[in-house]
Amino acid sequence: DLRHGVILYLEDINVSFDGFKALNNLNLYINKGELRCIIGPNGAGKSTMMDVITGKTRPDTGSAWFGQNINLLALDEPAIAEAGIGRKFQKPTVFEPLTVEENLELAMAGNKGVWQTFVSKLSGEDRDHLEATLLLIGLVSERHRQAGVLSHGQKQWLEIGMLLMQRPELLLVDEPVAGMTHQEMERTAELLKQLAGKHSVVVVEHDMDFVRSIANKVTVLHQGSVLAEGTMSQVQADPKVIEVYLGE
Ligand code: ADP
Numbered sequence: 137d138l139r140h141g142v143i144l145y146l147e148d149i150n151v152s153f154d155g156f157k158a159l160n161n162l163n164l165y166i167n168k169g170e171l172r173c174i175i176g177p178n179g180a181g182k183s184t185m186m187d188v189i190t191g192k193t194r195p196d197t198g199s200a201w202f203g204q205n206i207n208l209l210a211l212d213e214p215a216i217a218e219a220g221i222g223r224k225f226q227k228p229t230v231f232e233p234l235t236v237e238e239n240l241e242l243a244m245a246g247n248k249g250v251w252q253t254f255v256s257k258l259s260g261e262d263r264d265h266l267e268a269t270l271l272l273i274g275l276v277s278e279r280h281r282q283a284g285v286l287s288h289g290q291k292q293w294l295e296i297g298m299l300l301m302q303r304p305e306l307l308l309v310d311e312p313v314a315g316m317t318h319q320e321m322e323r324t325a326e327l328l329k330q331l332a333g334k335h336s337v338v339v340v341e342h343d344m345d346f347v348r349s350i351a352n353k354v355t356v357l358h359q360g361s362v363l364a365e366g367t368m369s370q371v372q373a374d375p376k377v378i379e380v381y382l383g384e
């Protein structure tokens with residue numbers, strides 16, 4: 137089976153906006169447990185690709201599979217999230233008046249109705265998951281602080297924690313280190329590396345030093361297609377990649 141061990145399988149995806157091809161026969165395979173970085177110049181189609189995976193944009197043609205047998209093109213956005221794909225946008229959307237812990241509880245409650253009622257009924261397993269997540273995102277000692285007073289980096293980690301509350305199999309992360317200090321970037325690299333294995337993680341990022349520090353495999357998008365794929369040193373030595381980046 138071609139798709140064995142593959143968590144995400146995009147094949148010949150085409151997306152046009154008023155005749156302009158944002159994605160042009162895009163093919164992408166992400167393995168289970170992989171941490172993949174997607175890079176590429178502005179307008180390459182990175183966000184459109186994320187939109188196709190999460191159901192925000194429907195491709196004109198192509199196929200998109202999640203795991204062995206979930207056809208993403210047959211599901212709407214909420215169903216895709218429910219199936220196990222979590223997306224983190226660039227701007228954190230934490231609830232600032234609530235504490236760190238309350239934000240995680242709320243994220244876990246999802247659409248299960250009233251949050252307070254939900255929290256009082258949290259199972260031991262869910263409570264353990266919340267504690268483990270607090271530890272993972274490095275916010276144990278901030279748990280009772282309002283999210284609004286956190287640093288930019290801490291808000292980003294909290295939002296990753298909120299995604300983890302839904303136990304996604306695949307995490308899509310858009311520019312996680314934009315605006316972060318060097319120290320926060322290092323912490324984020326550690327966090328994403330810890331997520332891989334248990335989850336599959338796809339990161340769109342512009343900071344090349346950061347990409348080099350986390351990813352074994354990098355995919356370069358250009359004009360809606362895959363231009364190159366491999367290790368950072370492989371793609372950096374690729375004449376096609378050099379040409380595209382010099383022309384930016
Ligand atoms: P990236 O995220 O790599 O910068 P995008 O996926 O945002 O690239 O965009 C790819 C191309 O598609 C760009 O030229 C962009 O202007 C165009 N595009 C994206 N979304 C739309 C839209 N909703 N309507 C029209 N054009 C769009």
Ligand code: MG
Nearest residue numbers: 179182183184
């Ligand atoms: Mg973009």
